[in-house]
Amino acid sequence: MNSKLEEFDKSVEVLIVGSGSGGLTGALTSKISGCNEVLVIEKGDTFGGTSATSGGVIWIPDNHYAKEKGADDSINEAKKYLRATIPIEEFNEPLIDAYLNQGPKMVKFLHENSDVEYTSLEHYPDYFQDAPGVKLGNRGLEPLPISADKLKDDVDNLHPSGPQTIMFGRYGVNFEESHAFTTQSPGWLLLFIKIFFRYWIDLPWRLKRKRSRRLCFGAASIARLVASIKKRNIPIWRSTTFKEFIIEDNKVKGAVVERKGEILKIKASRGVLIASGGFGQNQEMREKYLPKPTNADWGCESKTNTGEPIIAAESIGAQLKYMDKAWWVTTVSAPDEQFPRLSEVEKSMPGNYTVNKSGRRFANESQNYLTFMLEVLQKEKEGDSCTPMYMIFDSSHRRKYPVGPLMPGKFLPDFLVKLVHNDWFNEDFLTRANSIEELAEKVGINIRELKKTIDKVNEYSKTGKDLDFQRGDNERDRFSGDSNFINPCLGPVEKPPFYAMRIDPGEFATCGGMVINEKSQVLDNNNKVIEGLYATGNATPALLTTYPGPGATIGPAMTFGYIAGKQIAGSNEP
Numbered sequence: 001m002n003s004k005l006e007e008f009d010k011s012v013e014v015l016i017v018g019s020g021s022g023g024l025t026g027a028l029t030s031k032i033s034g035c036n037e038v039l040v041i042e043k044g045d046t047f048g049g050t051s052a053t054s055g056g057v058i059w060i061p062d063n064h065y066a067k068e069k070g071a072d073d074s075i076n077e078a079k080k081y082l083r084a085t086i087p088i089e090e091f092n093e094p095l096i097d098a099y100l101n102q103g104p105k106m107v108k109f110l111h112e113n114s115d116v117e118y119t120s121l122e123h124y125p126d127y128f129q130d131a132p133g134v135k136l137g138n139r140g141l142e143p144l145p146i147s148a149d150k151l152k153d154d155v156d157n158l159h160p161s162g163p164q165t166i167m168f169g170r171y172g173v174n175f176e177e178s179h180a181f182t183t184q185s186p187g188w189l190l191l192f193i194k195i196f197f198r199y200w201i202d203l204p205w206r207l208k209r210k211r212s213r214r215l216c217f218g219a220a221s222i223a224r225l226v227a228s229i230k231k232r233n234i235p236i237w238r239s240t241t242f243k244e245f246i247i248e249d250n251k252v253k254g255a256v257v258e259r260k261g262e263i264l265k266i267k268a269s270r271g272v273l274i275a276s277g278g279f280g281q282n283q284e285m286r287e288k289y290l291p292k293p294t295n296a297d298w299g300c301e302s303k304t305n306t307g308e309p310i311i312a313a314e315s316i317g318a319q320l321k322y323m324d325k326a327w328w329v330t331t332v333s334a335p336d337e338q339f340p341r342l343s344e345v346e347k348s349m350p351g352n353y354t355v356n357k358s359g360r361r362f363a364n365e366s367q368n369y370l371t372f373m374l375e376v377l378q379k380e381k382e383g384d385s386c387t388p389m390y391m392i393f394d395s396s397h398r399r400k401y402p403v404g405p406l407m408p409g410k411f412l413p414d415f416l417v418k419l420v421h422n423d424w425f426n427e428d429f430l431t432r433a434n435s436i437e438e439l440a441e442k443v444g445i446n447i448r449e450l451k452k453t454i455d456k457v458n459e460y461s462k463t464g465k466d467l468d469f470q471r472g473d474n475e476r477d478r479f480s481g482d483s484n485f486i487n488p489c490l491g492p493v494e495k496p497p498f499y500a501m502r503i504d505p506g507e508f509a510t511c512g513g514m515v516i517n518e519k520s521q522v523l524d525n526n527n528k529v530i531e532g533l534y535a536t537g538n539a540t541p542a543l544l545t546t547y548p549g550p551g552a553t554i555g556p557a558m559t560f561g562y563i564a565g566k567q568i569a570g571s572n573e574p
Contacts, residue, residue, distance in 0.1 A: 008254065008267040012037040014568055015255060015268035016275060017242050017309055020051035021058075021218075022537035022557030023275030024225040025106070029565025031232050032113050035270060040229070041240040041257055043276070043304040046159040048222035050277055050301045050509055050538075053162035053339065055175070056143045056218035057121070057551035058558060059544070060103040064111070065120040066138035073135060075100045081126065081133030082548060090545045098518035099543060099559050106562040107141065114228035116221075117144045121175060126549040127368040129474040136475060140550035142175045143221040148205075148213050150227040155211070157238060158219060158226070162300065163334075163405060164341040165217040171195050172212035172219075182345050182402060183482060221554075242276065244312050245533070252316075252532035271532050271568040273520075275561060278510030278538040279307025280326065289323040289512065291377055293387050298331050298506030300340050301538075305509065310539060313514045317524040318533070322541040323512035327553055328373030330354075330389065331506030332404035335423045343391070343404060343503045344369050348480035350491025351397035353457050354503070356386040359440065359449030361457075364469035366477035366489045370547040376505050390443060390500040392454070394493045401482075404501055406430065431500045439498045454493050461490045509553065511542035520564035534568065536560035 013035045016027045019042040031038045042049070061078030078100055083091060110116035118141035125136045148155040167173050167181065173195060180188045198214070200206070205213045215223045229236070237259060246254040246265060254267040279285040280299040285307050287294065314320055330347075331340035346352055347365040354365045356379070363375040376386045391403060399409040406417070406424075414432070417424055424430050433439035436454055440447040460466045464486035472478055472489030481488025514522045514535045522533040537557035544552040 007265065009264040010039070011267040011269065012039045013268065013270040014038045015266055015272045016040040017255070017272065018042065018049060018275035018277060018537070018539070019047040019236055020049035020275060020277060020537060020557070021221055021225065021554050022561035023273065024222070024229060024561075025110070025558040026273045026275060026536060026561035026565045027234050028114060028225065028228055028232065029109065029562045030569045031234055033566055033569035033571045035569050038234045039266070040234060040236045041242065042236060042238045043241050044159065044302065045239045046157050047226060047236050047238060048159035048218070050305060051554060052159035052218045052222045053165070053300065053302065054218035054508065054554065055165060055550070056221035056554070057140045057175070058107070058118070058555035059139055059549040059551040060107055060141055060555050060559075061100060061139045063104045063120065063139070063141060064108050065118055065141055069120055069122060069138065071120065071138035073138065077133040078139070079133070081131050082544070084131040084133065085128045085546050085548050086544065087546075092543065094518045095516070095543055098563060099556055102563055103555060103559045106559050109562065114224070115146070115150070116224045116228060118142060119144055121550065124175075124550050125475050125479060127371075127476050128548060129476050143217070143224060145172065145174055145214050145216045146220050146223050146227070148211065148215050148223065151223055154226065154230070155209070158223060159302065160338065161217065161219045162341060163337050163339060165219070166212070167195070168407065170210065170212060171199050172214035172216045174216045179480070183480060184400070242309050242312070245272070245316055247316060250531065252530060268532070271534055273561070273564050273568070274309045274313065274514065274533070274535040274539045275537050275557070276309045276539050277301060277305040278326070278513065279310060280305050280507060280510045282306040290326060290510070291324065291380065293380070293505070295504070297333065298340060298504040300329070300331055300342060300506060300508040310513045313522060313533070313535075316530065318530060319515040319523050319525045319527070321512060321515050325512050325542060325545070326507035326510045327370060327542070327547070328377070328505065328507050329369040330373065330503040332501065332503055333429070334405045334421070335429055336421060337405060340504070340506055341404060342369070342508060345480045346391065346401065346403045348477060348489050349397065349401045350461065350482050350485045350487070350489055351493055352391050352393045352401070352403065353453070353493065354389050354391055355445065355450060355453055356384065356389055357445055358384065359446035360453055361468060362386065364466070364471045364477070366471050366481070368476065368547055373505060386505060388502045388504055390445065390502055392439075392450070392493060392498070392500055394495045394498050396495045397491065397493070398499055406501070429502055432497050434496050434498075436498055439500055443500045445500070457490070458492045458494055461485070461487070461492045464490060466490060509538040511538055511553075513539040513541060516540050516560065519567050520560045521567070534564040536564055
């Protein structure tokens with residue numbers, strides 16, 4: 001539905017729908033590039049959306065941070081890598097060219113004109129290590145930690161961080177620190193002690209808030225963008241719901257929104273940028289578009305991602321694409337956590353294996369999470385259900401490594417887990433048993449097949465070769481493994497008690513929506529531009545459909561937010 005209205009309740013030059021990384025980048029860019037009146041609206045009562053819950057990493061090849069570290073990269077190498085890793089029918093060359101050329105400009109622009117600052121992850125490899133043009137690091141950029149003081153009272157309006165990005169639910173840690181703790185690399189214990197005391201001696205802050213003063217990961221990314229936006233007097237209207245577009249003379253001239261129970265007509269003289277994310281929290285849309293089984297409760301995205309702008313865009317003729325796709329990932333839903341968390345790093349640790357109800361492994365657990373989940377979906381198509389799945393591990397693994405929200409047993413033994421989280425030990429989440437047979441019976445897994453699987457992986461751990469799925473055979477797999485093992489990703493499951501933790505086929509966002517061109521303009525079903533309408537992020541079809549490296553979602557979202565901001569402002573660049 002759309003409206004044709006002559007009177008407006010508010011007039012701006014640019015209206016941004018959504019306060020994630022893509023939308024805030026678009027808002028900041030358009031303001032810096034010459035637009036005077038910019039307004040951001042956010043459906044939730046907090047800003048940041050799914051970006052705030054994420055790791056905040058962006059994948060930007062040939063960026064200036066990497067160059068300053070002496071990294072060898074080029075746009076041509078990155079394009080060669082993407083050609084080799086993205087199916088030819090999904091390789092949108094004009095958009096990929098725009099992304100590769102404008103991404104480095106975007107991070108340089110933000111570095112020079114805002115509080116947004118990154119560091120390159122030198123040792124975080126691209127995800128397809130056998131492809132030409134691949135790199136072992138530096139294409140992923142992590143936002144530098146920032147003090148919550150920068151947001152002043154607005155820190156309470158920042159969307160809660162994803163549980164996997166906050167250690168023990170309290171301590172803000174960056175990527176390097178988190179990786180050190182997880183892999184227990186040299187010096188990790190001293191590092192932990194430093195972070196522990198830094199939090200607890202910060203009494204003035206701790207008495208006011210549980211959230212750490214030190215913001216990291218996605219929270220840092222959003223905080224840096226919001227701090228920059230505040231300096232430029234760009235308002236963010238929270239608790240404001242997009243309703244429909246305002247159309248005049250076949251051009252988008254604004255939007256109807258609902259704020260505090262009041263319907264408002266907002267004129268946007270230069271353009272509307274949709275950066276509202278996907279539709280993962282809309283079960284009706286999931287049932288219509290996504291593969292089955294599908295459940296909004298398994299998704300990690302913001303609860304406000306319900307797809308209304310996508311529906312509204314379709315109603316005015318916008319072309320939609322990839323509505324059956326999502327950024328798939330296995331998720332863990334602890335009974336007392338607000339959001340599901342990604343299950344990723346633990347699946348690379350030695351002695352942790354994923355099986356379905358049949359008791360069999362079905363894929364390389366250590367490969368990138370999207371590829372793993374595509375194999376899960378293929379199994380579902382073939383009738384071999386992987387819903388739910390279970391991570392199987394023993395007491396040795398339990399003592400040393402984290403699994404989902406379960407901290408290593410040497411820090412949080414089972415009796416303390418039962419004391420603090422008395423509802424965790426149940427067959428729907430975490431099961432403990434004294435034998436593999438008992439574990440299988442409790443969870444409802446095929447006993448005979450599970451025993452065969454355990455016998456196999458125990459043998460593989462001795463030889464260091466996974467003959468079934470080649471787990472640990474490349475640098476990407478081994479990145480989060482334990483170098484003390486022959487194969488950092490392979491370890492035995494042999495010491496009781498044994499454990500099974502349920503994981504589900506979830507996603508951190510859907511990735512279908514409005515088709516755009518290289519200028520971030522939305523196209524109709526005849527591939528013609530819908531004047532005045534722009535889009536970015538997960539409200540648009542995925543650009544890097546195979547997820548080539550860390551941050552392959554937020555990187556394009558911010559880049560096309562930047563492109564949109566420049567276009568709306570009438571800049572000659574890009």
